[in-house]
Amino acid sequence: MNPTMGLQLLLMAGGAVGVAAVARRRGWPAPLLLVAAGLLVSPLVPAVPLQPELVLFVFLPPLLYSAALDSSYLRLRDVKGAVALLSIGLVLFTTAVVGLVVHLLLPQLPLAAAFALGAIIAPPDAVAAVAVGRRLGLPRRSLTILIGESLFNDATALTAYRVAIGAAVGGSIDLFQGVAQFLFAALGGVAIGLALAFVFAWVFQHTRDSLVENTLMLLIPFAAYLAAESVHVSGLGPEPVHASGVISVVVVGLYLGNRMHQRGFGTRLVSDAVWKVTDFFLESIVFALIGLQLVTVVQGITGYSPWQVAGYALAVLAVTIVSRFVWVFAFTPLVKLVRRGGDAPSPQQRVILSWAGMRGVVSLAAAFSIPPDIPARDRAMLLFLTFTTVIGTLLIQGMTFPALIRKLRVSSDQERYEDTLAEAAAQQAALEAGLAELNRLVEHEGEPDEIKKQVIDQLREKSWRRSLTAWERLGGGTAQGGAETPSSLYRRLRRDMLTAEREVFVRLRDERRLDDEVLREVMAQLDFEEAILER
Template structure:
């Protein structure tokens, strides 16, 4: 990377962080404001190239890994059917429909390149939709489907993209060979992801150092992505598998690892997402200059047609799949409601991966065709972000889709779990004190009583929300005794929360909240 490009990216990063900070302050969706800001300043600032390798090998792996790490494996398993239908079926359906429409609009464009464009713009980026949905209380099942789709759809789209480009350079499409490539990419990605997940889990068991573990965490997504891509497997799937596996076992790490990890990945997400969405808007001049040889109304018509087909194809697929799921489940309990289907259909905003794939088109393509493909990708990405992104909050409010009942159930489950954890903690305290020789002295009795009172206070707080040193002679000081006993109680309480999560009586989000509370308390114990 040249010094000039490095300086440009530094300026973009600083400006993007500033715009994102403003968006957070005023409560607007940061991705949309960043794209608009990029579009506004693009004509008056030097062109900032969007390097495909930078996006696919530097930005994409940590963003995918962070999303997988923070996702719920158990919830994703519950919605595996709709996620598979969207991340595989919808991507292939969109690729085919958009490819055929583009071929009809531009008969001079090779059919393989038309399908390549379909694969480029097929995968949505759920960052903006999930951010809005969480803020407005979108039901957890809908959010999980959107997150699951965004985790896996890039793998399908990039594989279809490679097959289409292979057909363009080779001149023919072998359906059997293409299917084999897709299966190898998927199975290879899963195998490499699991192998690395087991290896890193084994390593973490022997590290027990929060600083070292979180440093390794930063390297994991790049290692998984490069390992899979080096054998032509899916790097996307490998990263997601590692993230889901380690995220589901995060409770086995120390409290310091969890506390630091949460902060590290929040900063990483904020920084990288700010840059990539700003880069989208900054490509305006580059894209417009490439189509200078076409008529303005002609290319505008092409752009509108491709954007409309992209949006409509998602609605057609979502409602067709919803109807099929309703029939197969003999009722609508397992299938999304009509309101949720509309939400899923409208949450099809495209992102930077589509632009990166368009910029990565091989040099053998005619400049005129390349410029048109890049323009249609850019207008589709911008169109979905600005049209669907800006209207998404109003649509959620208009349909009255809410997670209020889920939030009440979460608080109820948390209160019940706190009660069970309290009993486990007190039982552990009784066991520990019963193992001491002789009767406890007055100071020890006071410490034990404080521990009991603190446990009861935390349990009562949950219900309200619903409506190491030594003293003289080698004896433990009161503070050391308190810390030792309380740490053992905290561990017993954690085991209860994890068990209830595994028994599906507590959601992963609630588990993370209560684990964070326990981790902060243990951190305070270490500081005392």
């Protein structure tokens, strides 16, 4: 890499992080602002080509792994029917509908290439939708469905894309071969993911070192993805069929995330920080890259009038959006999408799920990876239609999604109250168990001396205060008459004390009466205490 290109990439990454920082400060959806900023500066800066290998092998695995690690396996299991309908059924439905419409609009485009376009734009990227939904209090089940869909739909879409491209390049593929390719990719990805999950879980049981474990965590998504993609079989089509690296990464992430409680507290604290930074950085670059492709995509279009191109783009965008509505409203009531074993989803919930179909960088990466065997004119049109669909869904659906949630009054207020009530009850049960263990230890060790009595009293007081905090949150954190609760008063005064203590440590360091290494150690202790206060 020459210095000029390195500087260009550095400026792009720095600019993306800066735009995302502004979005966070203002409370705006960062993905949408990044895309808009990329579109605005694209004509003014040198082209930043989107490399499919960079997206599929560098960006996608850690983002998928982080989302899977942070997901609830139990909640996903509860909505597995809905997730399957969206991540498999809807992807194939969108592929077929969009492919047929594109073939009707552009008869000169081979049907297999049209289906390849359908597969490319079929999988939504739920990053923007989930970010907005969490901020505005979208019900947990709806969020879980969107997250589960985004975890698994890439595997379906990429498999369908490979089948369609194989047919376009190497001849026809019958239905049996297509189904066999999908099953091998899915089942192979699951098998490899489970095998690696067991291996990594065994390794973690023998490390017990937060730094080592989190370093391994950074390597796991790449190892899982490459291991699956390295396994292939021939005879099911013109090209070898690979196991799904996407599914492999997701399976490993779900397995290890569901067992994160077995790791030490240091591993969990560091892991949370590491993946938050990783997600923020990679997502900032990814969404900025989408907008920066404007000039590259437009320059490749030749032989069409602007009105024709605009008409094709609007038609594909409309079909993509409408097909999701048709699928959700026609099929989701059959499996009771939101309430398993309960009421069918409300119309408001179905509208929210239907409108949460923003596309992302995986679609663009697949479009950029269309092989040169496809005629250049057709490749340029497929890339352009992919780009306009991605931008259209992100800006149109993404910008209106918050207003739609507010308008339909879909809220998780009741869930939050139930969560707080459940936490308070759990804290009470844990408190009683902890105090019972403390009393057992005291009886076992005999009559305590004065120092031990003080320590025991402090332990009991701290346990009661933690339990009291959970119950106080049920009342909104205020006592009767609007006064501060004891826990709130304690946290406010202790924070002020911590600030004063930090100032003393820093002053002593500046006076050369305390070494920097000692300062970092004591500051870490105070930081941990403040983190507990924030919780």
